[in-house]
Each structure stands twice: as C-alpha cells, then as structure tokens.
Amino acid sequence: MPYEWIAPNQDGEPTELHLWPYRSLPKRGFVIFIGVTAAFVLLPLIAVLGSPILWGILPFIVGAVWAMWYFLQRSYKDGEVLEELCIWDDRMTLTRHNPRAPKQEWEANPYWVKVELLAKGGPVEHYLILKGGNRTVELGAFLTPEERERLAEEIPRILQKVSAP
Structure with missing residues (x-):
C-alpha cells in the first residue's frame, strides 16, 4: 500500500x-533489466568482433542502452x-x-x-x-x-x- x-x-x-x-519496478529489478537488455543487445555483436562493422554499430547500441537507463532514472526521480x-x-x-x-x-x-x-x-x-x-x-x-x-x-x-x- x-x-x-x-x-x-x-x-x-x-x-x-x-x-x-x-x-512497479524496484531498484533491483532496474539493475537486472538494464543488465539483461545490454547482454541481449550486445550478443549479436560477437559475430562482428574484429571487423569495422562493429565500430559502426556499437555507438548506436550503447546510445540505446544509455537512453533506456537515463529515462528510467528520470522516471524514478519523477x-x-x-x-x-x-x-x-x-x-x-x-x-x-x-x-x-x-x-x-x-x-x-x-x-x-x-x-x-x-x-x-x-x-x-x-x-x-x-x-x-x-x-x-x-x-x-x-x-x-x-x-x-x-x-x-x-x-x-x-x-x-x-x-x-
């Protein structure tokens, strides 16, 4: 209540x-969610390790995970x-x-x-x-x-x- x-x-x-x-999402759940999301998003990058494609895709993936983290933190603050x-x-x-x-x-x-x-x-x-x-x-x-x-x-x-x- x-x-x-x-x-x-x-x-x-x-x-x-x-x-x-x-x-609805406790702090522990937030940490697990961000960790699992980052793992799932980064998993396909294993196939492109060592190639220049990695450096083209990596900034977008990091940006997406960062944006998710930022807006969830902002929601907590609100x-x-x-x-x-x-x-x-x-x-x-x-x-x-x-x-x-x-x-x-x-x-x-x-x-x-x-x-x-x-x-x-x-x-x-x-x-x-x-x-x-x-x-x-x-x-x-x-x-x-x-x-x-x-x-x-x-x-x-x-x-x-x-x-x-």
Missing part, C-alpha cells in the same frame, strides 16, 4: 499520513513525490514534496475540513479533495481509485478521533 498512517507517540504530536506513488498530512486537534497541514519543484503547503482547521471524493469530473477517477481554509487541495492523485476510496473513508474517522475530547 503506497500510504501509511503514523499514530502519535505522545500528546501534542500529530497523527500523520504519508503517501507516495507505487513503484516518482519521488511524498505527501504528508499532519492532523492535530486544532490544525491540519498537507505538505507535498515534489522532485523538481518547490514544496507545496496547505493548512486548515480540521473542524472545517470537508473530505470529498468526486467519482467523475476530476482529472482522475475518484478524485480525492480536501476543502478548508479557503482552498481546495487534491490528495493522493497518484493512488489507485480503490485506494482513494478507502482513504476517503479513513480520513473522516481519523478527524473524528483526533477532535474527540
């Missing part, structure tokens, strides 16, 4: 929710998004850490925050938004629709639990 709730250890600490995008939702009894903050942009922050009073799940009309299916503090923010746009639905049920329960005396 690409999100986790962190319960407070002491009074005064917030209840936290951390969300991140799902990784996926380093982290959203942190912190809930105290008197305030609530959402901080989104973007990989190549400044972080974005939102704050509101949890008593006035509304959690809405838009089945249609949002940029993604079951678009999860928080309304409060004169602003509307999205939460977990990178999650699956089922995860957003589950989160839309969990957040109001946590808000009630935190605001209960």
Whole structure:
C-alpha cells in the first residue's frame, strides 16, 4: 500500500499520513533489466568482433542502452513525490514534496475540513479533495481509485478521533 498512517507517540504530536506513488519496478529489478537488455543487445555483436562493422554499430547500441537507463532514472526521480498530512486537534497541514519543484503547503482547521471524493469530473477517477481554509487541495492523485476510496473513508474517522475530547 503506497500510504501509511503514523499514530502519535505522545500528546501534542500529530497523527500523520504519508503517501507516495507505487513503484512497479524496484531498484533491483532496474539493475537486472538494464543488465539483461545490454547482454541481449550486445550478443549479436560477437559475430562482428574484429571487423569495422562493429565500430559502426556499437555507438548506436550503447546510445540505446544509455537512453533506456537515463529515462528510467528520470522516471524514478519523477516518482519521488511524498505527501504528508499532519492532523492535530486544532490544525491540519498537507505538505507535498515534489522532485523538481518547490514544496507545496496547505493548512486548515480540521473542524472545517470537508473530505470529498468526486467519482467523475476530476482529472482522475475518484478524485480525492480536501476543502478548508479557503482552498481546495487534491490528495493522493497518484493512488489507485480503490485506494482513494478507502482513504476517503479513513480520513473522516481519523478527524473524528483526533477532535474527540
């Protein structure tokens, strides 16, 4: 599950929710993929070892493997998004850490925050938004629709639990 709730250890600490995008290719899989791809691409070059044809083909093969490596690394960097939702009894903050942009922050009073799940009309299916503090923010746009639905049920329960005396 690409999100986790962190319960407070002491009074005064917030209840936290951390969300991140799902990784379909772990780092170990990335290394294996690049190694196997390079081996399969270089295997036919054995037939042309020692001939001038090798030097004509080799730059293109190295370029293709390098481009694959570069764009997979870039995809990993783009996926380093982290959203942190912190809930105290008197305030609530959402901080989104973007990989190549400044972080974005939102704050509101949890008593006035509304959690809405838009089945249609949002940029993604079951678009999860928080309304409060004169602003509307999205939460977990990178999650699956089922995860957003589950989160839309969990957040109001946590808000009630935190605001209960």
